[in-house]
Amino acid sequence: MALDPKWAEEFQRRFDEERHKIGRFNVLLCGKTGAGKSTLINAIFGADVAPTGNGVPVTLATEYFAHPRLPIGVFDTQGFETGESGDRILARLEAEIATRRSQPISEQVHVVWYVVRSGDRRFEDSQARFVAGLASTGVPVIVVLSQVAVRDGHIHPDALELAAAIASRGLPTRPASAPILTNARVDPWVTPELFGLHDLLDATAEVIPASVRAALEAAQRIDLQRKRRRARLTIRTATTAAAGTCAVPLPIADAAALFPVQMGMLAAISAAYGVPTPSSRLVQAFGGIMMATGASTVGRYLAGTIVGLVPGAGTVTGYVIKASVASSVTLAMGYAWMAVNERLVGMNADEAEAFLASDGVKDAFLEAFRGAWSERKRLRKELDQDPPA
Ligand SMILES: Nc1nc2c(ncn2[C@@H]2O[C@H](COP(=O)(O)OP(=O)(O)O)[C@@H](O)[C@H]2O)c(=O)[nH]1
Ligand SMILES: [Mg+2]
Secondary structure (H helix, E strand, O other), rough: OOOOHHHHHHHHHHHHHHHHOOEEEEEEOOOOOOOOOHHHHHHHHHHHHHOOOEEEEEEEEEEEEEEEEEEEEEEEEOOOOOOOOHHHHHHHHHHHHHHHHHHHHHHHEEEEEEEEEHOOOOOOHHHHHHHHHHHHOOEEEEEEEEEOOEEOOOHHHHHHHHHHHOOOOOOOOOOOOOOEOOEEEEEEEOOOOOOOOOHHHHHHHHOOHHOOOOHHHHHOOOOHHHHHHHHHHHHHHHHHHHHHHOOEEEEEEHHHHHHHHHHHHHHHHHHHHHOOOOOHHHHHHHHHHHHHHOOOOOOHHHHHHHHOOHHHHHHHHEEEEOOHHHHHHHHHHHHHHHHHHHHOOHHHHOHHHHHHHHHHHHHHHHHHHHHHHOHHHHHHHHHHOOOOO
């Protein structure tokens, strides 16, 4: 038994629509070979974003890598060692930034990470000129000091010294003239702790256009709170819409009327989490969850959900769905789907595929559904306390 193809299609359409709405966050990486640009991207956005192949040449020695399923694009510069002068490289990048400014926002450069390896111990005048030149295009430039040795929370003095030297130049970088110190790879001998990645994420979120923040938050892999906040906003909107649908109590046989609202919510949640799974796989899992209740149609599924999953079916007085129940069921579905998505973002592609094809996904959903249902009052408050996007 499979999910009604009509609903599968609808889910997929809504998911693609939500992904499209989120757009894409684009970062321009500058810095010498070996500075740690790729490592930084991997640490924040997950291993498979690594620009290891299939880049699209943008300018001489700059390639653009748009991730096929995550809302992130990376401009990776080579050429800092090609013998070409810094001025020439800068001029090309400036021209590229300018050209893209007249294109849709998802094609524009939103931020520059200028990466300096802390072990280099010096920041030259030519680097300062380069940073200032990039900043003069209007795109925010963040200087990142990479591969900083950190032990027990203590930063290597050499890195602090270099950071101070960079800061003292008072460059027009954002959000401040001081660089952000990072360590993106654990190395037990040198740098046993990851460091500064959240600082870099926060700084980036602060300086990019507000309209690409959702893409950054969906693409990144290190801060679940940012994803949860987006998901909760979606749930809050959907619960209101669900209540509206049942403003006049809906006969339970017509429960499918609620379904578009809920499906849109689930699609938006997955998009906000930046689940890098093909939508067809999500649809399958979603269908499996619906079938898990033993109902073959959407309407009966929802009836089954309310009567079966929700303890105390007495809330469904006279077999109509009241606004409050519609709202609470939608809330519980939203939180349950959040739990599933949260599992997914912690997995690699193979793990995610296996999980989605297994009973584990149903179990995770149903368990979280019941939990959310029993805590619906507290969760409702949580939703209402969230600040707007
Ligand atoms: N320990 C540690 N090693 C790093 C870090 N960043 C880069 N590396 C190492 O430095 C080398 C060059 O890094 P890579 O990201 O390829 O530099 P890119 O040429 O700027 O992309 C690799 O061997 C990385 O493992 C870091 O933050 N910490
Ligand atoms: Mg690289």
